[in-house]
Amino acid sequence: MRAQYYVIPTVALLTLPILIYHPVVLHIFIYVFFYAYFALAWAILGVLAGQLSLGHSVFFGIGAYTAVILHTRYAVTPWASMFVGGGLAALTGFLLGFPCFRLKGGFYALATLALTEIMRLLAIYFVDVTGGAEGITVPLIGESPLYFQFTSKAPYYYVMFILLVVMVLVYHKISGSKLGYQLQAIREDEDAASSLGINVFLLKLKAAAISAFFTGVLGVFYVQYTRFIHPESAFGLWRAAEPIIISALGGPGVLGPLVGSSIITPTLEVLVITLGGRFATVKMMIQGAILMAIILKMPTGITSPLTRLLRKTLPLGGKKP
Amino acid sequence: MLPQILLEGVLIGGVYALTATGLTLILGVMRILNLAHGHLIMIAMYITYFLYTLFGVDPFLSIPVSAILMFAVGMTLQRTIVKPVIDAPVVNQMILMMGLLIFLENLAAFAWTHDYRALKGYGGIVYEFMGLRVVSTRLTAFLTALIITLTLYLLVMKTKWGRALRACSMDPEAAMLMGVNLPRVRAEAFGLGIALAGVAGSLITTLYYIFPSVGMHYIIVALVIVILGGMGNIFGALVGGIILGLVEVLTAFYVSSQLKLLGIFIIFILLLLFRPEGLLTKRR
Numbered sequence: 001m002r003a004q005y006y007v008i009p010t011v012a013l014l015t016l017p018i019l020i021y022h023p024v025v026l027h028i029f030i031y032v033f034f035y036a037y038f039a040l041a042w043a044i045l046g047v048l049a050g051q052l053s054l055g056h057s058v059f060f061g062i063g064a065y066t067a068v069i070l071h072t073r074y075a076v077t078p079w080a081s082m083f084v085g086g087g088l089a090a091l092t093g094f095l096l097g098f099p100c101f102r103l104k105g106g107f108y109a110l111a112t113l114a115l116t117e118i119m120r121l122l123a124i125y126f127v128d129v130t131g132g133a134e135g136i137t138v139p140l141i142g143e144s145p146l147y148f149q150f151t152s153k154a155p156y157y158y159v160m161f162i163l164l165v166v167m168v169l170v171y172h173k174i175s176g177s178k179l180g181y182q183l184q185a186i187r188e189d190e191d192a193a194s195s196l197g198i199n200v201f202l203l204k205l206k207a208a209a210i211s212a213f214f215t216g217v218l219g220v221f222y223v224q225y226t227r228f229i230h231p232e233s234a235f236g237l238w239r240a241a242e243p244i245i246i247s248a249l250g251g252p253g254v255l256g257p258l259v260g261s262s263i264i265t266p267t268l269e270v271l272v273i274t275l276g277g278r279f280a281t282v283k284m285m286i287q288g289a290i291l292m293a294i295i296l297k298m299p300t301g302i303t304s305p306l307t308r309l310l311r312k313t314l315p316l317g318g319k320k321p
Numbered sequence: 322m323l324p325q326i327l328l329e330g331v332l333i334g335g336v337y338a339l340t341a342t343g344l345t346l347i348l349g350v351m352r353i354l355n356l357a358h359g360h361l362i363m364i365a366m367y368i369t370y371f372l373y374t375l376f377g378v379d380p381f382l383s384i385p386v387s388a389i390l391m392f393a394v395g396m397t398l399q400r401t402i403v404k405p406v407i408d409a410p411v412v413n414q415m416i417l418m419m420g421l422l423i424f425l426e427n428l429a430a431f432a433w434t435h436d437y438r439a440l441k442g443y444g445g446i447v448y449e450f451m452g453l454r455v456v457s458t459r460l461t462a463f464l465t466a467l468i469i470t471l472t473l474y475l476l477v478m479k480t481k482w483g484r485a486l487r488a489c490s491m492d493p494e495a496a497m498l499m500g501v502n503l504p505r506v507r508a509e510a511f512g513l514g515i516a517l518a519g520v521a522g523s524l525i526t527t528l529y530y531i532f533p534s535v536g537m538h539y540i541i542v543a544l545v546i547v548i549l550g551g552m553g554n555i556f557g558a559l560v561g562g563i564i565l566g567l568v569e570v571l572t573a574f575y576v577s578s579q580l581k582l583l584g585i586f587i588i589f590i591l592l593l594l595f596r597p598e599g600l601l602t603k604r605r
Contacts (some may be wrong), residue, residue: 052412054356054419099593106354107593109415110544113356117537118586125579237537241423244416284427291420295413296405 017154026153032265033164035246039257040167042243045211050187055112059089059212061234063219078148082220089216093208101204120235135230148224156225238284248294251301259303326570334566335463336524340539341546341558343517349490349553350510356418359540360425365522366531373440380526387519395515399508429533438531462524474555545589551599
């Protein structure tokens with residue numbers, strides 16, 4: 001793809017907080033980046049390697065809880081927790097993959113789905129560490145770059161933007177590398193991949209660990225941004241479903257999650273802001289319905305029909321990106 | 322104390338077996354893993370709950386009602402969302418079912434709130450037998466589950482319809498060539514599987530609280546039972562159900578009743594590590 005496709009949007013998004021500093025607008029943009037990142041991290045395992053995870057909330061929640069516990073108990077800065085939380089998430093992804101990836105079929109999907117429920121129960125049970133069902137709040141210390149706390153939204157915007165850029169680059173790098181091609185081979189046909197000398201088991205574990213690491217890092221961002229985490233927002237089913245919805249709607253590739261998040265996140269956020277808390281369950285009902293509708297009506301995602309449409313209507317020219 | 326706990330485990334296990342028979346039936350015939358099975362059980366629990374609180378219907382008498390209603394739900398689901406993905410990749414099927422599960426849970430939360438409910442004023446008589454105490458409702462639930470599982474076993478193994486069903490699960494194309502109406506058998510199997518979820522739901526209301534996210538518990542239990550007993554194996558589901566019932570009560574007793582799923586999860590991981598083909602399947 002040519003450089004202007006990247007440079008123009010990047011510059012536009014970098015200058016956005018200077019031009020528009022309305023908190024709601026920035027908030028929505030932060031969440032657009034957030035979900036695009038989440039879906040990309042999920043897609044390293046779910047799309048590139050073709051190993052479905054129905055519980056990436058496990059890794060997200062581990063990151064979030066690690067940051068807040070290290071912060072409140074040991075005064076560790078969340079910036080460092082990004083690596084600790086990400087590392088713990090990666091370790092969990094690796095260990096969970098160990099019993100599942102030797103077997104064919106969707107065992108990893110079932111194991112992650114079960115583990116997210118177990119983690120939710122554990123987070124409720126260990127009240128002393130996690131604050132139980134009530135959750136745990138990041139202490140307010142005001143403007144403190146060292147402790148990843150800001151009084152305005154713009155710094156969070158830039159942090160999330162940088163995280164997204166890193167995620168896009170990582171995803172791009174992996175999908176074009178030897179690892180990426182090997183993962184694609186595994187996705188298409190495990191037996192064939194294995195007969196070509198690809199260590200299927202090890203590479204699946206690798207993909208799971210990378211995917212989990214970046215998801216854990218996102219959990220740290222989330223808890224710093226919202227300053228609150230509880231079992232439901234860390235390990236809830238809807239959290240598990242979010243990256244799947246964005247990725248399924250957007251479709252494969254780097255572009256998919258970006259497009260998917262740009263469409264779905266503002267719509268849902270605006271609905272939540274205008275309709276209030278009572279709407280939370282309806283929002284999740286809609287998310288479930290969207291998930292079913294995508295699989296039934298548009299299993300390859302929205303991006304490829306959308307680009308085809310754009311290419312027809314706009315004189316973009318050129319070859320396929 | 323221990324014999325008492327083990328007895329409780331067996332009684333609950335019988336009902337758990339029933340949650341898995343529906344799942345394993347659908348998996349065997351349609352090759353679709355119904356991840357929303359637990360949440361359909363949850364819907365049946367609400368049906369039973371409202372029949373009891375609004376009309377005073379005994380949960381055991383509401384079994385036919387919830388079975389028929391859930392059969393209708395199953396047929397509708399199969400026609401609208403399951404049939405189109407029957408040949409789709411497994412990943413798509415799982416995502417679709419995940420969507421259904423989230424939809425159902427939040428539908429229930431929206432309609433009936435997140436509150437925990439129980440059948441108020443419903444309880445059984447306590448029998449004493451050789452120092453063991455048995456609550457009559459638990460015993461009835463266990464026996465009902467056993468009878469239904471046995472009936473299903475006979476239906477699948479001894480009737481003409483059952484033979485068609487097994488043929489479809491072994492080799493759909495050959496079954497079709499032999500004159501089996503494949504789409505119809507699949508639809509009926511799905512409906513029956515969901516009806517079994519309905520029966521299980523009615524029985525569970527006598528044992529446990531009713532709330533929207535309770536479905537997660539039962540889908541995990543049912544999945545592990547299916548892996549334990551072997552796919553499509555009704556007898557295996559019964560054995561697996563009783564094993565998990567025992568694991569659950571022992572975890573609840575020795576660890577914490579809040580963490581009873583933890584024991585089941587550990588069994589799940591151990592199974593994947595050492596016997597992914599199930600306990601009853603012979604090793605090749």
